[in-house]
Amino acid sequence: MKTYERAFKVSAVKLSYEREKGQLACLARELGISSDNLYKWRKDFEKFGTRSFPGIGHPNLTTEQAVIRDLERKIKDSKITLEILKRGTKYVSQGKISAKNFIENNKSEFSIAKMLSVLEVSETTYYRTKKQELTNTESRVILLKQEITSIYYEFKRRYGCFKITRELQNRGFKIKNSSVKKYMRILGLRRKIKRKFKVTTDSFHNHYVVPNLLNREFTVNVPAKVWASDITYIQTAKGFLYLTIVMDLFDRKIIGWNLSSNMSTKETTLPAWEMAVSNRKIDKELVFHSDRGVQYANKLFTNSLDSNELVKRSMSRRENHADNAVCESFFTHFKAELLVGNKLLSRKQMKIDVHEYIENWYNKKRRHSSIGYMTIEEFDRLHFI
Template identity: 80%
Template structure:
């Protein structure tokens, strides 16, 4: 039976309030718990508030009982603190090894965390001093847990167990995905999950459309042979921003992008394409693929593409999002890794976040499953 930490339960309950009762079953699946557990946690939290989920062997108390219990604990804690100081202060002055030995000799009576806190010894110093006495297995597990936690927060909670495994392997660790999954569960580390979003394609127009030349051939062997483009929306405190991207299918790099407050071609598809051309030279025949949205089918954008004799246009079939699956996949990652879990930002702040995500994260540091979990820079370096 899996035991969940109080912080996780409170987080789950608060998420359920944000989603509403109609989304509880879906939320439970995303969190990996049963619907019954989530309903029970909500009921307990509504009844006891901050005193809910006290843990096994600690029943919920009335307000008066909680005050008394709290006072008793504080008195007991003060006694323990005084006793640790009386016994351990002299060892601290003798150095790290003497302090470590004192902690080891008294850990059956006092918790290690309490002794470290009272004696003002950092956990890092204690374990570094103690490390030589750990078994090889214990040392390896401790190091792995520290490294997994470090990677999890280094990449802003965007990595799940698969990508953390690949990152560990790239740093010289020999470890399987199943082990990383187990340690992440024990550490309470969960990848942030996606938020649903609406489609921005307006294909109901009288502009010219072209056939699906790309025909879902999403793997190419050279740069600038096939580009895909799409548009999505981002909610801000003052309305929406619209993100247009152009991706090269060769290495999945976002070579052109644009944020706008309007949906016309002049502010979406056109500047994104112009950035792409500036960032990656077209030297051979290129397929430019998009959906049938008016931003791509209108005369302004069509004329721009027609000015390049080596570009062949391609459009998804009507109401068939799989024809532009790679661009859709990018927006899935974008929404999951940047938008979900963050507060709604101002337009100015969101522009900064999007730029950082694309230029510093996605194009440089993110590991891509399509690239065998290499970063784009690693892939291009060894290609």
């Protein structure tokens, strides 16, 4: 059963209020959801307001129920605080080591952070006292956990165990992926989860299409030999934006892109192509691969490509997304790392965030499994581009 993020549901409901009642079925089709879902979400939103759609395992609560639950949590927290004080006060008065021992002996029942707060023991004092009694192996594990946590948040929760392992190795740590995976599980660190998103492609048109020359040969040994392109939609607080990319399969760099408010060729594929050509010179035969969307098949765009005799066009087979898997993969990571779990942004802020993601994160800092977990800049330096 397909699930939807809370932000998406709220946005869908708000969009529905801007439409006439008879247009709700049309809006549902535009959003890729059923009319029943949209009507149900509207009903829930009207009943619970900002408390709607709390997620699996979290029931909708009325204002009165939420107040009661909050009071119950405060009572429970007060009981825990009282119990820690009753048991631990005498140990704190006996010195740092005694306080540390009490915390260690009771960490299965109470969280360390809670005990430190209630007993007014500083975190620095606790860990310094604890570290003085640790073996070299134990000290190394603590350091590794701290470094893993630091990398995880430095890269905005986008890295899983493989990329964190490579980052640690680059920083001088000798560690295997299995160990990083274990420590991440212990620390409760999980990268942002990928979700499938609807693809925006209109391949049913009368324009001329070309065969699939690329034929899923996604590994390329020289730059400017194969470029791939695609378009996806991005939901904002006020409607949709459309992101067009051009990727060089040699180093997987996004060499051309454009963000637009409509799907016209002049606002999507044409400016992305022009940016790619200005960023990377075409000095030998180039295959330009895309899907069969009208933005790639119409005369305005094809004339621009055909004006360069070195460019050969290639298109995926109809409704076969695997033929352009590299771009599909980029959009999957893009939406998982930038959009999933975040609130809907204004169009202006989304444009800023997309520029930051592509130019400063993806093209410079992100580690890519397709090029040996190197960054694009590291890979390009290695291959003398």
